[in-house]
Amino acid sequence: MRVNVVNHPLVSHKLTVLRDEHTDSPTFRRLTDELVTLLAYEATREVRVDPKPITTPVGPTTGVYLAQPKPMVVPILRAGLGMLDGMMRLLPTAEVGFLGMVRNEETLEASTYAERLPEDLSGRQCYVLDPMLATGGTLAAAIKFLTDRGADDITAICLLAAPEGVDNLEKGLAGLDVPVTVVTAALDQKLNEKGYIVPGLGDAGDRLYGVAH
Numbered sequence: 001m002r003v004n005v006v007n008h009p010l011v012s013h014k015l016t017v018l019r020d021e022h023t024d025s026p027t028f029r030r031l032t033d034e035l036v037t038l039l040a041y042e043a044t045r046e047v048r049v050d051p052k053p054i055t056t057p058v059g060p061t062t063g064v065y066l067a068q069p070k071p072m073v074v075p076i077l078r079a080g081l082g083m084l085d086g087m088m089r090l091l092p093t094a095e096v097g098f099l100g101m102v103r104n105e106e107t108l109e110a111s112t113y114a115e116r117l118p119e120d121l122s123g124r125q126c127y128v129l130d131p132m133l134a135t136g137g138t139l140a141a142a143i144k145f146l147t148d149r150g151a152d153d154i155t156a157i158c159l160l161a162a163p164e165g166v167d168n169l170e171k172g173l174a175g176l177d178v179p180v181t182v183v184t185a186a187l188d189q190k191l192n193e194k195g196y197i198v199p200g201l202g203d204a205g206d207r208l209y210g211v212a213h
C-alpha cells in the first residue's frame, strides 16, 4: 500500500480553515469540494489512458483519451458524498457507485447499510472517497467490497488519516493482490479514546450535513 500525503501550501491553507471549529457548514462544504479537486489531481496521476490519433487545425497528432472501462468513483455515504462533485469536476466521464457505511461509535466497527455498484468491477480502477481514515475499518471494508467484485486498482482519497488507521489498513490488506494507494491532505498525530482523529476536524459528516442522531 502506498500513502501519498499531498504537500502543497494551498492544501494546507484550506485544511487549516476546514479544521477550525468556527468554520460553518456552507464554508466547510465549499472547502471540502476545493480540497478534493486538488487531491484528485494527485490521485489520478496513474489513471489509465489509451493512445488516440486526432487532427488539430494544423495537422495530425496522437494524444491520449481515458481508457475503457471507465474509472469508477465510489463515495462512502454520508461524508464521502461531500467529496463527489470535486472529484467529478476533474473526471467528468467516470461512473459513480455508492456505498453507505457507518461506524458504530461504541465498538468502532464499520457496517454497510447500502450499496449501488455494478456486480462486476473486473478491470476497473476505483477511486474511493471518504474524508476520514480513522481506525481504517470503514476503508478496509470498502476496499474488500470492491476487490471482491473484481476491481483491480484502488485509490482512496481522504482529507485526513490517522497513523493507527494507516497501520490497520496495511495489516488488513495483507495478502491482497491489488494495488492500493491512499492520497490524503494530512497524516495527523493519533486517534483519541473515542476513535476521533487528533487534531482532526471533528465529525466530518456532521460538519458537512448536521448532526445525524
Ligand SMILES: O=P(O)(O)OC[C@H]1O[C@H](OP(=O)(O)OP(=O)(O)O)[C@H](O)[C@@H]1O
Pocket: 076, 077, 078, 079, 080, 101, 102, 103, 104, 108, 110, 130, 131, 132, 133, 134, 135, 136, 137, 138, 139, 165, 195, 203, 204, 205, 206, 212
Ligand atoms: O476509519 P474509521 O474508524 O472506520 O472511521 C471513518 C469513518 O467514520 C466516518 O463516517 P461515519 O461512520 O461517521 O458516518 P457518516 O459519514 O454518515 O457520518 C467517516 O466519514 C468514515 O467513513
Ligand SMILES: O=c1cc[nH]c(=O)[nH]1
Pocket: 132, 134, 195, 196, 197, 198, 200, 201, 202, 203, 204, 205
Ligand atoms: O475524527 C473522525 C473519526 C471518524 N469519523 C469522523 O468523522 N471524524
Ligand SMILES: [Mg+2]
Pocket: 079, 203, 204, 205, 206
Ligand atoms: Mg459521521
